[in-house]
Amino acid sequence: MDFSFSQEEERFRERVRDFLQSNLPAGWGRPGFKLPEGTSNLQLHRDWQRRLYQAGFVGMAWPKEYGGQGASQIEQAILNEELARVRAPAMLNLTGVTLVGPTLIAHGTEEQKNRFLAKILSCEEIWCQLFSEPNAGSDLASLKTRAELDGDEFVVNGQKIWSTGAQHSDWGILLARTDPAAPKHRGISYLLLDMKSPGITAKPLRQMSGGADFCEVFFDNVRIPRGNLVGTMNDGWRATTTTLSNERGTTGFAMMVRFHRAFDELVELARNTQRHGRPAIEDPAIRDLIAHFYIEIEKLKYTAYRAFSRILKGGSPGPEGSIMKLHWSEFHQRMQELALELQGPGSQLIRESPYAIHDGLWQFTFLWSRSDTIYAGTSEIQRNIIAQRVLGLPKSV
Numbered sequence: 001m002d003f004s005f006s007q008e009e010e011r012f013r014e015r016v017r018d019f020l021q022s023n024l025p026a027g028w029g030r031p032g033f034k035l036p037e038g039t040s041n042l043q044l045h046r047d048w049q050r051r052l053y054q055a056g057f058v059g060m061a062w063p064k065e066y067g068g069q070g071a072s073q074i075e076q077a078i079l080n081e082e083l084a085r086v087r088a089p090a091m092l093n094l095t096g097v098t099l100v101g102p103t104l105i106a107h108g109t110e111e112q113k114n115r116f117l118a119k120i121l122s123c124e125e126i127w128c129q130l131f132s133e134p135n136a137g138s139d140l141a142s143l144k145t146r147a148e149l150d151g152d153e154f155v156v157n158g159q160k161i162w163s164t165g166a167q168h169s170d171w172g173i174l175l176a177r178t179d180p181a182a183p184k185h186r187g188i189s190y191l192l193l194d195m196k197s198p199g200i201t202a203k204p205l206r207q208m209s210g211g212a213d214f215c216e217v218f219f220d221n222v223r224i225p226r227g228n229l230v231g232t233m234n235d236g237w238r239a240t241t242t243t244l245s246n247e248r249g250t251t252g253f254a255m256m257v258r259f260h261r262a263f264d265e266l267v268e269l270a271r272n273t274q275r276h277g278r279p280a281i282e283d284p285a286i287r288d289l290i291a292h293f294y295i296e297i298e299k300l301k302y303t304a305y306r307a308f309s310r311i312l313k314g315g316s317p318g319p320e321g322s323i324m325k326l327h328w329s330e331f332h333q334r335m336q337e338l339a340l341e342l343q344g345p346g347s348q349l350i351r352e353s354p355y356a357i358h359d360g361l362w363q364f365t366f367l368w369s370r371s372d373t374i375y376a377g378t379s380e381i382q383r384n385i386i387a388q389r390v391l392g393l394p395k396s397v
């Protein structure tokens with residue numbers, strides 16, 4: 001493991017910090033933050049990505065010829081770490097930058113790369129991921145949406161679900177079955193879909209946390225030009241594997257910083273909450289739980305360092321990705337549960353209530369954290385990967 005940063009890397013960190021100090025939307029990340037007058041949430045996030053792009057901070061590790069900086073993975077990690085430290089807004093086109101771009105760079109034609117990559121970075125075109133279906137999530141290869149070739153076009157019929165941001169996306173990466181007779185992994189094609197095409201209906205799904213970030217998407221004879229096929233027909237699983245491995249990716253550093261901040265806030269909450277007539281932080285049972293959370297964050301940090309050292313030494317991402325995903329998602333949920341327990345019965349007040357504690361932020365993050373153990377591979381799926389690839393156990397039936 002290598003724990004040190006070079007002088008050049010430290011200078012890069014300073015540059016990021018300077019940028020964040022002068023560009024972060026005023027009041028962002030603090031309780032009670034209000035959008036500037038006349039600005040929508042979507043606009044704020046689009047503008048934020050554009051600013052990051054203009055400063056050279058989007059798609060940093062992409063090759064220069066496709067609009068990236070050709071930067072090292074370490075610089076990308078430092079950037080992620082600094083963004084997490086100030087709780088910067090998420091990039092609006094996260095799916096485009098983290099999933100679509102790397103997949104097109106690896107499997108797209110030159111024409112596709114020239115057409116799409118620059119607009120992904122600048123946030124001119126927003127992308128969504130149209131993979132999951134009502135009966136195809138963990139077992140994605142069992143998907144049923146059909147694409148039939150008709151002359152120079154595919155005709156698509158079927159349904160997707162949980163498509164993040166589909167309601168405001170310009171393009172989507174779509175998996176569809178093009179050979180129903182082939183074994184399930186071999187009859188799938190990977191297509192680029194213009195979301196303004198006739199025959200698409202995107203219906204937002206209301207979440208328990210209040211928002212509607214995901215959609216059901218229906219396709220009724222939607223036509224896609226053959227030139228929007230990525231890789232070869234029926235061999236879409238190859239590009240899918242690239243997309244999915246980027247989804248688990250090297251987010252360890254950013255997670256670690258995010259959890260350190262959440263941990264500090266938890267300690268603050270325990271200091272300011274009375275339990276049995278004294279601050280909760282003085283209760284030995286609470287102190288014990290908090291100490292364990294600290295140890296868990298440190299464990300996560302060293303696992304992230306190990307994963308990173310391995311990549312820097314020329315290796316590909318290892319099973320650390322699954323170990324980290326399983327660890328951080330479950331630990332994050334436990335931390336949220338303690339926060340609500342500390343708040344007592346008042347913690348059950350919904351965010352919109354005028355009596356909501358601390359602006360209802362813990363309530364919001366508690367509800368959101370329920371999804372941590374589902375997206376990018378559920379906990380059970382991560383355990384299966386660890387069992388098979390790390391421990392060498394036989395495949396479950």
Ligand SMILES: Cc1cc2nc3c(=O)[nH]c(=O)nc-3n(C[C@H](O)[C@H](O)[C@H](O)COP(=O)(O)OP(=O)(O)OC[C@H]3O[C@@H](n4cnc5c(N)ncnc54)[C@H](O)[C@@H]3O)c2cc1C
Nearest residue numbers: 129130131132136137138139162163164371374375378380
């Ligand atoms: C916040 C969020 C964002 C998402 N965004 C998108 C998106 O943009 N695009 C997209 O296409 N999808 C998206 N998804 C969907 C996500 O990929 C799926 O929810 C996920 O793959 C799980 O699939 P599923 O919901 O169908 O559950 P299922 O696969 O039906 O699983 C149900 C339960 O069975 C368990 N299970 C399944 N198979 C096994 C097994 N082999 N062994 C043991 N246990 C098993 C699971 O762990 C789970 O507990 C998103 C999901 C979330 C929560």
